[in-house]
Amino acid sequence: MTDDVVDTVTLEAVGRALRRELEPIRGRVLILEQAASVPGPRGDAGERGAQGERGLAGAPGRDGAGVEAGHWTPGVYREGAVVTAYLGQYYEAARDTAAEPYGNPDDWHRLGLAGFHFAGAFVEGRAYALGDLFVKDFGTFVQTEDGPRVFAGRGAKGEQGQRGEAGADGRPGRDGSSVEHMEARGVTLVLSVSERGGAARLIECDLAPIFEPLLDEFAAQIKALEARIAALGG
16 A cells, blocks of 8 residues: 555544544534523522713703693783683684683684583573583583583482581570560551660551451442342332
């Protein structure tokens, strides 16, 4: 055999020997790789870190889309003035006006549909605006685009509470007036009254308006009776 052939055979033998030695190592590496891909149990939470430094100030925000308006009070408002009124409603003056916003569409235009207006007790046939609140059948209703809806209903009657303690006695009342004497003078009734403190005064009651119609009726009945008697006698 030549030297070249010997070297080739030797290298092949060494390669086979190395592959045999590396094969178990490859198997263990594969097992370790598979084990590393499975997450282990979650560890305990670590201690809280120190507070970081304050960040830089942000850029100024854009102006909001809200409406700045004072609450309506009686007075004169110029055309274009915007006010809030009642329970969060917004109105804009359609002209110079001293009228209140609700119920005066020629003077005020309502802005949006927000807010409420308390319209009191329900009145049959009255036209209610959106957001109007009214009381009906012991409940409060709100007018919506779909008609009245319950806003706050009356709850069930609760149990009677415990009887409270008796209150303190009131102060003695003042002495009242008393009738000391009564006398009829024709169709006038005269009362002698003793006032509080001992003062006396007379009170005259004219009974003519009461008795005169009765006397006229009585006289008419007597005349009718006399006429019947006369007719029987004749």
